[in-house]
Amino acid sequence: MSSIPLARSPLWAEALRAVAQWRPRSTVEALVMLASGYFALTANGPFWQAALGHGWAQWRLAVALFVLLFGLHGLLLGLLLARPWAKPALSLLLVVTAGATFHMQSYGVYLDADMLRNVLHTDWAESRELFTPGLGRHLLVFAGVPCALLSRVELVRRPMSRALLVRAGFLLSMWVLLMLGAAVSFKDLSSLLRNQHEARYLVTPANYLYGLGNLALAHPPTHDAPLLPVAVDARQAPAAATRKPRLLVLVVGETVRAQNWGLNGYERQTTPELAGLDVVNFPHVQACGSSTEVSLPCMFSPWGREEYDEDRIRTHQSLLHVLQRVGVNVTWHDNQSGCKGVCEGLEFESAAASADPALCDGLRCLDEGLLAGLPRRAGADAGDRVIVLHMLGNHGPSYFQRYPPAFKRFLPACETAELGHCSREEIVNAYDNAVLYTDHVLSQAIARLREVEGYDAALLYLSDHGESLGENGLYLHGMPYPIAPQQQLQVPMLMWFSSRFAAGAGLDLPCLRERATQPASHDALFPTVLGLFDVHTAAYVPERDLTAGCRPG
Structure with a gap:
């Protein structure tokens, strides 16, 4: 049929x-x-x-x-x-x-x-x-x-x-x-x-x-509406003109959480290179927010989380503008999606502009590309200088793309952006490999600063927020602040000072290491950096300056 x-x-x-x-x-x-x-x-x-x-x-x-x-x-x-x-x-x-x-x-x-x-x-x-x-x-x-x-x-x-x-x-x-x-x-x-x-x-x-x-309806500031000034009374102490110029490399980390930071006692040594250096580690630091969009403007503002007012923070200048106004040269080097208004109007350079094929794939660059902007020596007319390095760090979900093959040490590592396809162990392994690479980049930055000529050099590293890696079914970051888990809010922070910088600033490093054991927060960034550059203003809050009790004045 x-x-x-x-x-x-x-x-x-x-x-x-x-x-x-x-x-x-x-x-x-x-x-x-x-x-x-x-x-x-x-x-x-x-x-x-x-x-x-x-x-x-x-x-x-x-x-x-x-x-x-x-x-x-x-x-x-x-x-x-x-x-x-x-x-x-x-x-x-x-x-x-x-x-x-x-x-x-x-x-x-x-x-x-x-x-x-x-x-x-x-x-x-x-x-x-x-x-x-x-x-x-x-x-x-x-x-x-x-x-x-x-x-x-x-x-x-x-x-x-x-x-x-x-x-x-x-x-x-x-x-x-x-x-x-x-x-x-x-x-x-x-x-x-x-x-x-x-x-x-x-x-x-x-x-x-x-x-x-x-x-x-929030009417955010536009490019046609300049940011309002802060600390208009800021002045640098006269002694700054007679001492050697200071160079601070301020490294803004990305998505590194305190829980996986080797220097904080993590079960894995994810910071082996930094552990061999004379850094001052701060193990108890609270972030301003659980995302870059919140934390970055907040940490560079004079108000911080303690006096948090989103509209006021976003419509006013930042710590960097205050430094530039008093004569400190400020440069922002970015390996991220911008500075969120913190460096508006200041010198800005993207790591992608280097186009180093060994470090960049056309869209993203490894963080070592940021080190190309560090000076080898001071110019003849050099004054105080701040260089901000905004890292890509541990930005998820593609943690496996944040480090070169040499840092693929914790295995097996999750190698997909679809975290649901990986076990929690694989996700943590990839994340920790990225922390290892951050450790290397910071150590390389310190090595370069040891050799820089003409500056008293220092480095301050502070992550913008943390990350959830599957705890309670949560991944990534950005939870509303009142309910954000500590994995998203506790972040690593460290400082390194050359012997010349410490001596010139009168810094008592044993005192600072003792101070570092106490709780701190992003709110400390604004006054601490002003203090390191001898900037006086009514906006300076000495109680928040992490170095205030460990140096003269």
């Missing part, structure tokens, strides 16, 4: 024809309700887990939360979407939401305003590492399929007056639904919001829509 090929089967052909002709009609409000239900069920896994744990025993709370998510997104989308742009805007939301959900599920991140600012201010070299096959598969399923279905929908036209009346009624119904959801389980909801306040940053896409709205 002969068989009919499947593609030529009348039933199959009819099915294909039906699919091709499928053009459902829908109102925008019906589309919003479908999208709201879809987001509540597929885009909020981290929220459901945070709110309900791993079980659904709290069925009343689960029902209330679903109604709240449905009503909230119905209200937001009802305000955002109108028939002319509903389909393209919703398609964009589907793609962005799928991407956000993937990274929230993979790394345990929270989408608050600071995290969104990190995303908006990143560069291609950094963001490309997050475009993984896993993300592609997730986007195909959770954005590609619904977008394909959405493309077939034909939206119903209404007269303007009727459309406005229907939309108003729809928004009112979504608001009533929100209130009903809150009433169903008010006691449990109030407990959740009180005990897990940051869980609201897991409600997707409301989290990033709200955050982007906040950022848009």
Whole structure:
């Protein structure tokens, strides 16, 4: 008996024809309700887990939360979407939401305003590492399929007056639904919001829509609005003109956490080269924030975390501007995505500009490329100088790309950006290899400073924030500060002084080593550096200066 090929089967052909002709009609409000239900069920896994744990025993709370998510997104989308742009805007939301959900599920991140600012201010070299096959598969399923279905929908036209009346009624119904959801389980909801306040940053896409709205209304400083000055009364002590010029290499580390720092007593010796040098290590240092976007402006400001005010910090100059104003030459050498406004208007150089094929791949460079900017000797008219080296350090998730093959010592190491494909041991091994390389770069910097001519040289290293490596299911960094784990907030810090610098500044190094055992924070950077350069200002807080009790004056 002969068989009919499947593609030529009348039933199959009819099915294909039906699919091709499928053009459902829908109102925008019906589309919003479908999208709201879809987001509540597929885009909020981290929220459901945070709110309900791993079980659904709290069925009343689960029902209330679903109604709240449905009503909230119905209200937001009802305000955002109108028939002319509903389909393209919703398609964009589907793609962005799928991407956000993937990274929230993979790394345990929270989408608050600071995290969104990190995303908006990143560069291609950094963001490309997050475009993984896993993300592609997730986007195909959770954005590609619904977008394909959405493309077939034909939206119903209404007269303007009727459309406005229907939309108003729809928004009112979504608001009533929100209130009903809150009433169903008010006691449990109030407990959740009180005990897990940051869980609201897991409600997707409301989290990033709200955050982007906040950022848009925050009026951040632009290139046309100069930063406001700080410490306008700053003056360098007269003695600075008669002593030998000082050179401070200020190394801003990236994503190195105190827990894996060998000098802090870590079970692995991840800092073998520094351990053989006469450095002063500070084992108990708290970061200003859990991300570069927060920590960098904060640590270089006179207010720090103790007097934290984001708007004030971002609209004012930094420590580096104060130093430049009093006559200290300042240069920023960057192997990252910029200085976040800290060096605005000052001399800036990117490590990628060196294009050394031994250290750079066209997008990223190894941190040894930063050392090319260190001087060999002082010029004839040299004065005090600060060189900032902004490292790539341990920036994740591609830890394995942060060090050359010679530092691949802890094995097996995770060699993919998709950390979920690696064991925790492999992730930690790759991370520790990157710390080993940071140890080498710092040691090489100190070796060069020992030989520099014409300067009294010193080095100060301070990481901007730490990193989660799978503890409690969290990876990377950027958690909201109030709930950020200590792995993201405890950072390494060390100082090295040439004998000439220590003698010229009257530094009592044994005293400083004793001081280093006490708790410290990023807030110490501003006054400590001013103190090392004999800068006097009312903005200087001696209690925060780590060297104040160990040198004259």
